[in-house]
Amino acid sequence: MAEKNGAGQKPRTIIEKVWDKHVVAERAGAPTLLYIDLHLVHEVTSPQAFSGLRERGLKVRRPDLTIGTTDHSIPTYDRSLPIVDKVAGAQIEQFEKNCRDFGIPFFGPHSSKQGIVHIIGPEQGLTQPGMTVVCGDSHTATHGAFGALAFGIGTSQVEHVLATQCLLQSRSKTYEVRVEGTLKPGVGAKDIILNLISRIGIGGGTGCVFEYAGSAIRSLSMEERMTICNMSIEGGARAGLVAPDDTTYQYVAGRPYAPKGAEWEKALKLWRELPTDEGAVFDKRIDIDANSLEPMITFGTNPGMGIAITAPVPDPAQLNDPLERDSLSKALRYMDLPSGKPLLGHPVNVVFIGSCTNSRISDLRAAAEIFKGRKVNPKVRVMVVPGSQQVKEQAQAEGLDRIFKEAGADWREAGCSMCIAMNGDQLQPGEYSVSTSNRNFEGRQGKGGRTFLASPLTAAATAVTGVVTDVRTLV
Amino acid sequence: MEKFTTFTSRMAPLPIDNIDTDQIIPARFLKTTSKAGLGDQLFCDWRYDENGNPKADFILNRPEGHAAQVLLAGDNFGCGSSREHAPWALTQYGFRAVISTSFADIFRGNALKNSLLPIVVPPDAHKKLFAMVEKNPEATVTVDLEDEELTLPDDSVVKFTIDQFAKTCMLEGVDELGYILQQEAAIAAYEAGRPLTVNTLAS
Numbered sequence: 001m002a003e004k005n006g007a008g009q010k011p012r013t014i015i016e017k018v019w020d021k022h023v024v025a026e027r028a029g030a031p032t033l034l035y036i037d038l039h040l041v042h043e044v045t046s047p048q049a050f051s052g053l054r055e056r057g058l059k060v061r062r063p064d065l066t067i068g069t070t071d072h073s074i075p076t077y078d079r080s081l082p083i084v085d086k087v088a089g090a091q092i093e094q095f096e097k098n099c100r101d102f103g104i105p106f107f108g109p110h111s112s113k114q115g116i117v118h119i120i121g122p123e124q125g126l127t128q129p130g131m132t133v134v135c136g137d138s139h140t141a142t143h144g145a146f147g148a149l150a151f152g153i154g155t156s157q158v159e160h161v162l163a164t165q166c167l168l169q170s171r172s173k174t175y176e177v178r179v180e181g182t183l184k185p186g187v188g189a190k191d192i193i194l195n196l197i198s199r200i201g202i203g204g205g206t207g208c209v210f211e212y213a214g215s216a217i218r219s220l221s222m223e224e225r226m227t228i229c230n231m232s233i234e235g236g237a238r239a240g241l242v243a244p245d246d247t248t249y250q251y252v253a254g255r256p257y258a259p260k261g262a263e264w265e266k267a268l269k270l271w272r273e274l275p276t277d278e279g280a281v282f283d284k285r286i287d288i289d290a291n292s293l294e295p296m297i298t299f300g301t302n303p304g305m306g307i308a309i310t311a312p313v314p315d316p317a318q319l320n321d322p323l324e325r326d327s328l329s330k331a332l333r334y335m336d337l338p339s340g341k342p343l344l345g346h347p348v349n350v351v352f353i354g355s356c357t358n359s360r361i362s363d364l365r366a367a368a369e370i371f372k373g374r375k376v377n378p379k380v381r382v383m384v385v386p387g388s389q390q391v392k393e394q395a396q397a398e399g400l401d402r403i404f405k406e407a408g409a410d411w412r413e414a415g416c417s418m419c420i421a422m423n424g425d426q427l428q429p430g431e432y433s434v435s436t437s438n439r440n441f442e443g444r445q446g447k448g449g450r451t452f453l454a455s456p457l458t459a460a461a462t463a464v465t466g467v468v469t470d471v472r473t474l475v
Numbered sequence: 476m477e478k479f480t481t482f483t484s485r486m487a488p489l490p491i492d493n494i495d496t497d498q499i500i501p502a503r504f505l506k507t508t509s510k511a512g513l514g515d516q517l518f519c520d521w522r523y524d525e526n527g528n529p530k531a532d533f534i535l536n537r538p539e540g541h542a543a544q545v546l547l548a549g550d551n552f553g554c555g556s557s558r559e560h561a562p563w564a565l566t567q568y569g570f571r572a573v574i575s576t577s578f579a580d581i582f583r584g585n586a587l588k589n590s591l592l593p594i595v596v597p598p599d600a601h602k603k604l605f606a607m608v609e610k611n612p613e614a615t616v617t618v619d620l621e622d623e624e625l626t627l628p629d630d631s632v633v634k635f636t637i638d639q640f641a642k643t644c645m646l647e648g649v650d651e652l653g654y655i656l657q658q659e660a661a662i663a664a665y666e667a668g669r670p671l672t673v674n675t676l677a678s
């Protein structure tokens with residue numbers, strides 16, 4: 001085993017430490033066989049994996065390290081109503097059957113623990129520091145906020161993990177993202193990550209795992225750290241993590257699946273060894289000055305096409321590379337936007353507050369602050385979609401739902417909703433939205449729909465004015 | 476899985492950077508529980524108009540793009556969602572290789588598991604290939620996985636590299652799961668010495 005510990009060893013990053021602890025076997029000519037501590041499964045990327053198991057007559061090796069929930073294709077209207085979309089309904093039913101047949105615990109549509117897979121793992125205390133976490137979903141990096149090595153996998157790999165609890169993996173490069181300083185009011189975690197991606201591009205982290213470090217990251221809450229890790233994939237990295245600290249331990253302590261008593265003390269001791277050693281070397285590094293960050297917004301058709309909200313949309317004529325120039329022109333054509341002007345004041349049809357990036361309680365609180373005592377612009381349809389049933393309950397206990405409803409926003413059931421537009425929540429062709437989700441690809445939020453990605457604050461401010469708004473002009 | 480053999484084919488050029496998996500196969504087709512029918516939905520929103528009719532100017536609807544087994548795409552192909560539906564759709568349509576200057580990690584892994592070869596070429600060869608198909612849409616390339624060589628229409632040869640394990644699996648037509656299952660003893664030994672983590676069956 002490659003595990004190295006104690007004095008005299010080469011200093012290691014947290015990424016290497018977690019990796020080393022999970023090496024099951026290393027054979028010449030093959031990638032490393034890596035053990036997986038937690039496997040999250042959902043209805044969309046798993047059916048063909050379960051079919052594969054059935055065809056081969058295999059069992060799920062560790063149902064006790066596996067959990068299922070339904071989030072992607074589930075409607076966000078009243079759960080007591082039947083699912084209108086027959087195909088989605090059949091998929092959810094099949095998933096429920098798969099979990100039952102293979103003994104996997106399942107947070108179904110009516111469970112109080114149901115929610116977006118990346119919201120419920122942390123919320124239930126399933127996600128813990130130092131773990132390897134996988135899911136058939138590219139935003140699995142979210143769990144990296146706990147100092148876990150968490151990454152998205154394809155359906156073939158879902159089958160591998162179900163059958164063997166292992167994956168064949170090659171080591172990634174390490175990439176330090178150092179964010180120092182203090183954020184200005186109105187600027188948050190979403191703006192940090194959108195800024196990073198706009199600088200390195202959506203392929204900038206390919207082949208790498210990010211470690212987010214620096215004083216600005218340290219001062220963030222767990223929920224904010226999750227927002228940042230969540231979008232690691234949008235920078236091309238399969239995973240991104242933050243070393244655990246007291247903020248992490250306080251968050252995990254007492255959650256339903258977290259270790260208790262003596263087990264907790266044992267776990268804590270191991271977790272405290274995880275942070276990157278002094279002198280460890282990363283393959284790549286970038287520095288971000290938190291003091292200088294502005295609220296960010298995307299204007300184009302990938303998450304790297306982001307600008308400070310007061311900055312002008314870039315001009316393709318100023319790019320030298322012909323393919324890059326064409327890509328930007330194509331994006332602006334799709335978005336039907338002129339270059340050279342800021343997006344401020346651009347009318348929108350829909351505001352979506354939700355997704356595994358920004359649908360936790362702190363996101364909803366931030367949005368509610370803006371909605372309080374204000375009304376949604378009558379031209380805008382506003383959807384607020386909590387990330388989980390637990391978030392929903394908490395928000396209702398705090399009266400946030402009333403603030404949203406009184407403002408004229410739509411308060412919905414938990415799920416991915418318009419982040420991926422599989423469940424009927426979607427943009428109409430040509431419509432514009434400000435969304436707190438993570439992807440603005442063509443058609444991502446509905447065929448022909450146009451998405452501006454931004455923070456919950458920017459989204460809420462836009463909802464009340466009806467046009468893209470700098471939240472700092474409202475408060 | 477079928478064994479991956481050397482082949483010669485025309486290319487379907489798609490000179491766009493950062494083609495994401497939402498374009499390759501839009502999310503609304505992910506409600507399926509099988510792999511069937513995805514080839515028809517490949518690049519759906521670029522390929523068909525609002526009424527479902529093929530758009531005449533899209534490469535897959537043009538005669539020269541028709542029987543191509545090689546997709547020639549811009550930089551960072553396959554970024555975004557982890558959906559394996561993307562390589563399923565590409566292979567069902569008939570593609571056996573994609574040429575780009577780089578691939579997103581998850582897509583590359585998914586492609587290799589489905590006998591779809593992601594070929595990374597240097598930027599100059601990439602530009603040259605686009606120029607060649609523009610001049611002659613029927614120009615062909617030969618893909619030789621064994622020797623890790625791509626033969627261009629002018630008979631020049633570009634070397635590419637590929638993960639050796641994935642290469643062996645593709646050439647022999649075996650999948651990874653069989654290989655992992657053989658390591659049962661190592662897995663059991665690891666589990667025996669493994670620190671306690673969660674138990675999803677508890678609580």
Ligand code: SF4
Binds near residue numbers: 117137356357415420
């Ligand atoms: S909220 Fe969006 S990004 Fe997150 S898991 Fe759901 S579909 Fe994926």
